[in-house]
Amino acid sequence: MNFFHSIRWRQQLWHGLLLALVLAGFGFAAWRLRQRDEMRRIDQELDERVSWVVRAGAALRPLQDRPPPVHPWPPQDGLPPDRPWPGDHPAAGNPPPDMQQLRLPEHEANLFDGGPGGAFYYIAWHPDGREISRSLSAPAGVPHPAWADSPRGSRLRGTHRERFHFPPTGDCILVGRDISHDLADLRRFAWLLGGAGGMVLLLGLAGGWWISTRALRPIGDISAAAARISTGDLTERIRTRDTDSELGQLASVLNATFARLDEAFTRQARFTADAAHELRTPVTVMLTHTQNGLDSPCDNEEHREAFEASQRAGQRMRHLIQSLLALARLDSGEAAALRAPCDLDRLARDTTELLRPLAEEQGVTLEVELMPTRCEGNEEQLGQVVTNLVSNAIFYNRPGGSVRVKVSTEADTAVLSVCDTGQGVSREDLPHIFERFYRADKARASVAGHTGLGLAITKAIVEAHGGSIEVATELGQGSSFTVKLPL
Amino acid sequence: MRLLVVEDEPDLLAGLVRALRKQGYSVDTAPDGEEGLYKARDTDYDAIVLDVMLPRLDGWELLARLRETKATPVLMLTARDRSADRVRGLDAGADDYLVKPFDTPELLARLRALIRRTAGQTRTTLDIGEVQINTAARTVTSAGRPVTLTAREYVLLEYLALHRGDVVTRTELYEHLFDESETTLSNIIDVHVFNLRRKMGQDFIVTRRGHGYCIE
Numbered sequence: 001m002n003f004f005h006s007i008r009w010r011q012q013l014w015h016g017l018l019l020a021l022v023l024a025g026f027g028f029a030a031w032r033l034r035q036r037d038e039m040r041r042i043d044q045e046l047d048e049r050v051s052w053v054v055r056a057g058a059a060l061r062p063l064q065d066r067p068p069p070v071h072p073w074p075p076q077d078g079l080p081p082d083r084p085w086p087g088d089h090p091a092a093g094n095p096p097p098d099m100q101q102l103r104l105p106e107h108e109a110n111l112f113d114g115g116p117g118g119a120f121y122y123i124a125w126h127p128d129g130r131e132i133s134r135s136l137s138a139p140a141g142v143p144h145p146a147w148a149d150s151p152r153g154s155r156l157r158g159t160h161r162e163r164f165h166f167p168p169t170g171d172c173i174l175v176g177r178d179i180s181h182d183l184a185d186l187r188r189f190a191w192l193l194g195g196a197g198g199m200v201l202l203l204g205l206a207g208g209w210w211i212s213t214r215a216l217r218p219i220g221d222i223s224a225a226a227a228r229i230s231t232g233d234l235t236e237r238i239r240t241r242d243t244d245s246e247l248g249q250l251a252s253v254l255n256a257t258f259a260r261l262d263e264a265f266t267r268q269a270r271f272t273a274d275a276a277h278e279l280r281t282p283v284t285v286m287l288t289h290t291q292n293g294l295d296s297p298c299d300n301e302e303h304r305e306a307f308e309a310s311q312r313a314g315q316r317m318r319h320l321i322q323s324l325l326a327l328a329r330l331d332s333g334e335a336a337a338l339r340a341p342c343d344l345d346r347l348a349r350d351t352t353e354l355l356r357p358l359a360e361e362q363g364v365t366l367e368v369e370l371m372p373t374r375c376e377g378n379e380e381q382l383g384q385v386v387t388n389l390v391s392n393a394i395f396y397n398r399p400g401g402s403v404r405v406k407v408s409t410e411a412d413t414a415v416l417s418v419c420d421t422g423q424g425v426s427r428e429d430l431p432h433i434f435e436r437f438y439r440a441d442k443a444r445a446s447v448a449g450h451t452g453l454g455l456a457i458t459k460a461i462v463e464a465h466g467g468s469i470e471v472a473t474e475l476g477q478g479s480s481f482t483v484k485l486p487l
Numbered sequence: 488m489r490l491l492v493v494e495d496e497p498d499l500l501a502g503l504v505r506a507l508r509k510q511g512y513s514v515d516t517a518p519d520g521e522e523g524l525y526k527a528r529d530t531d532y533d534a535i536v537l538d539v540m541l542p543r544l545d546g547w548e549l550l551a552r553l554r555e556t557k558a559t560p561v562l563m564l565t566a567r568d569r570s571a572d573r574v575r576g577l578d579a580g581a582d583d584y585l586v587k588p589f590d591t592p593e594l595l596a597r598l599r600a601l602i603r604r605t606a607g608q609t610r611t612t613l614d615i616g617e618v619q620i621n622t623a624a625r626t627v628t629s630a631g632r633p634v635t636l637t638a639r640e641y642v643l644l645e646y647l648a649l650h651r652g653d654v655v656t657r658t659e660l661y662e663h664l665f666d667e668s669e670t671t672l673s674n675i676i677d678v679h680v681f682n683l684r685r686k687m688g689q690d691f692i693v694t695r696r697g698h699g700y701c702i703e
Contacts, residue, residue, distance in 0.1 A: 280566040281499060281587060284499055285498040285502060287589070287590060287591065288499060288502030288503060289502045291592070292502055292506050292591070295506070296509075314588070317588070
C-alpha cells in the first residue's frame with residue numbers, strides 16, 4: 001500500500017500535526033506567562049529597593065539644609081551642583097570630593113550584598129549627571145538612564161535588569177540586578193516545557209496509532225472477507241463484533257449484499273442443475289426409442305435417417321446435460337469435497353489409453369512422458385481434465401499430427417501439459433476459449449460430444465483444486481495447455 | 488430370462504420393454520412403486536430395472552422392503568449422478584446403478600452382466616463340451632460352427648447353461664421365459680427343447696422325468 005495514500009498514515013499525520021500545534025501554542029503561552037511573572041517579581045524587588053534608596057537619600061537631605069525639600073518636578077538645570085549625597089559606599093574610581101555616603105539600615109544594606117538571585121546594586125546620580133553614590137556591587141559603566149515620560153522606568157541591559165526613579169529632588173536613583181540566573185531558569189523551564197510537550201506528543205501519537213488501528217481493523221476484516229469472496233467463496237461473510245458502529249453497519253450492508261449474491265449464484269446453479277435433471281428422462285426416452293427404431297429391420301431409408309439424426313441429437317443432449325450438471329456442481333462449490341491423494345501420472349496414462357482408439361481413428365499419434373507425480377484431488381474430476389484436454393488435442397489436430405502428454409513435478413506443483421500440432425488458437429479466440437459455449441472452430445461446432453463446455457469445465461475443475469491453467473499457442477503450429485496443481 | 492421394469496414414465500417404459508423383449512427377455516412392467524414391490528415379491532425375476540423416482544413408493548423404499556425377503560438383482564435407474572447418491576443406492580442393496588440418460592446398449596450390457604454375476608459366472612462365454620455360448624454377443628457355436636437360434640431358444644439355452652448341473656423345472660422355465668402378458672400353450676417349452684435338441688444334438692439337454700430339464 002502506498003505510504004501517502006494509506007488512510008491510517010494520513011490520519012496519523014494530521015493528528016500529529018494538530019497535536020504538535022496545540023502543544024506548541026500551549027507551551028509558548030505558559031513560557032510567556034512565566035517570563036512575565038518573573039520580570040514582574042524582579043521589578044517589584046527592584047522597586048522596593050529603589051524606594052529604600054530614595055528614602056535613605058531623602059532622609060539625609062534636611063540635615064544638609066539644602067536644597068529645599070521639595071523641588072519643582074522635573075528637575076531643572078541650575079540646581080546647585082555641589083549638592084551632597086549621602087552614601088555608605090564610595091563610587092568606583094575617584095569619588096567626587098563632596099560625595100556623601102548613603103547610609104542604609106543594616107537589614108536593607110544586606111539586601112545589596114548579593115543573594116541567591118545575584119547581587120542587587122544601586123547607583124545615584126546628581127541631577128547634573130554626576131554619580132553621587134553607588135553600591136560596591138554595582139558594575140562599571142552603567143549609563144545614566146534617559147529621562148522618559150514618567151518618573152519611573154525600567155530597562156534591560158544585557159543580562160541586567162534595572163529600575164530607575166527620578167525623585168522630586170531631581171536626582172536619579174537606579175537599582176539593578178544581574179538576572180542571568182533567572183534567565184537560565186526560564187531557559188530550563190522552556191526546555192522542560194519542550195520535553196514534556198514532546199512526551200505528550202509521543203504519547204498522543206501512540207494513542208492515535210492505537211485508536212486508528214482499532215478503528216481500521218473492521219475495514220481490514222471487510223477487505224479480507226471481500227477478497228475471499230472475490231476468489232469464489234460466496235459463503236464467506238464479514239465477522240463484526242460491534243454491529244452499531246458505522247463500520248458495523250457497512251459490514252451488515254455488505255453481508256446482506258453478499259448473501260443476495262450468494263443466493264443468486266446458488267439459485268442459478270440450482271436452476272441449471274434442475275433443468276438438466278428434468279431433461280434426463282425425456283432424453284432417455286428419445287435415446288431408447290430411436291435405438292429401438294434403429295435396431296428394428298427398416299426398409300424405409302427416410303425413417304432410418306430420421307432415427308439416426310434423432311439418436312445423434314439425443315447423444316449430444318446427453319453430453320450437454322452431463323456438462324451442465326458438472327458445471328453447476330462446480331459452481332456451487334460442491335466439488336471441493338472428496339479430495340484424496342491421487343497419482344496424476346497413472347491417471348494420465350489410464351485416460352490417455354482410453355483415448356488411443358480415437359487418436360488412431362483421427363490419424364494422430366499419442367506420446368506420453370510421465371514422471372511419478374502425486375497430488376491432492378478428486379480422481380474423477382482430474383480424469384475429466386485429462387480427457388477434455390487430450391480429446392481436444394486429438395480432435396483439433398491435423399491428420400498425421402501428434403499429441404504429447406506430459407506429467408511432472410516442478411517445485412511444489414504438479415504439472416500436466418498437453419501439446420498438440422493442430423491449427424492453434426487465433427488471437428481473437430484466445431481470450432474466450434475458456435468461456436462457456438464458446439467454440440473457436442464454428443464450422444465443426446455440430447460434431448457430437450463437443451458441447452463447447454469442455455474447457456470451461458476443465459478450468460472450473462482446476463480452479464476448484466486451487467490450481468491454474470494456461471495456454472500457449474501459435475496459429476498453424478499447435479497449442480500447449482499447461483495445468484498446475486498444488487501438491 | 489424374466490425381468491421386471493418399474494418406471495413411471497410411460498414412453499420410457501414402452502421403449503425399455505420393447506428393447507428388452509427384442510433381446511429375448513420376458514418383461515413385466517409396473518408403473519409405480521407399490522405395484523412394483525408386489526410383483527417383485529410375488530415372482531422370482533432374474534433382474535429388476537428400477538427407477539428411483541416413483542409415485543406412491545420410491546425406489547429406495549421399494550428396494551429396502553424387497554431386500555427383507557428377496558435377493559433379486561436390481562439395476563437402478565436414476566437422474567441423480569452424484570457419487571453420494573450412487574453410494575446410497577449401492578448401500579441400499581442395488582446391484583448396479585445407471586444414470587439417465589443412458590444408451591440402450593449399455594443398459595443391456597449391464598443387465599447381462601448382472602444376471603451372469605448372479606448365476607456365479609464371471610466370463611461372457613459359457614463352454615459346455617463343444618458348445619460355446621457367448622452371452623455378450625448372444626451367439627452359440629457348436630464345434631466352431633455357428634448355430635442359428637431364435638430369441639426364445641437362445642434364452643432357454645442360456646438359462647439352462649447358467650444353471651448347468653441343476654434340474655430346472657418346467658414351471659421355473661415358464662416363469663423365467665414368459666411374462667405376465669403372454670398366454671402360452673402348455674407344451675411350448677417342450678417345443679423349444681425339441682428344436683434345441685434338433686440343432687445342438689439329442690443328448691445336449693437331458694430330460695428328468697417328472698422333474699424337468701438339465702444340461703450336464
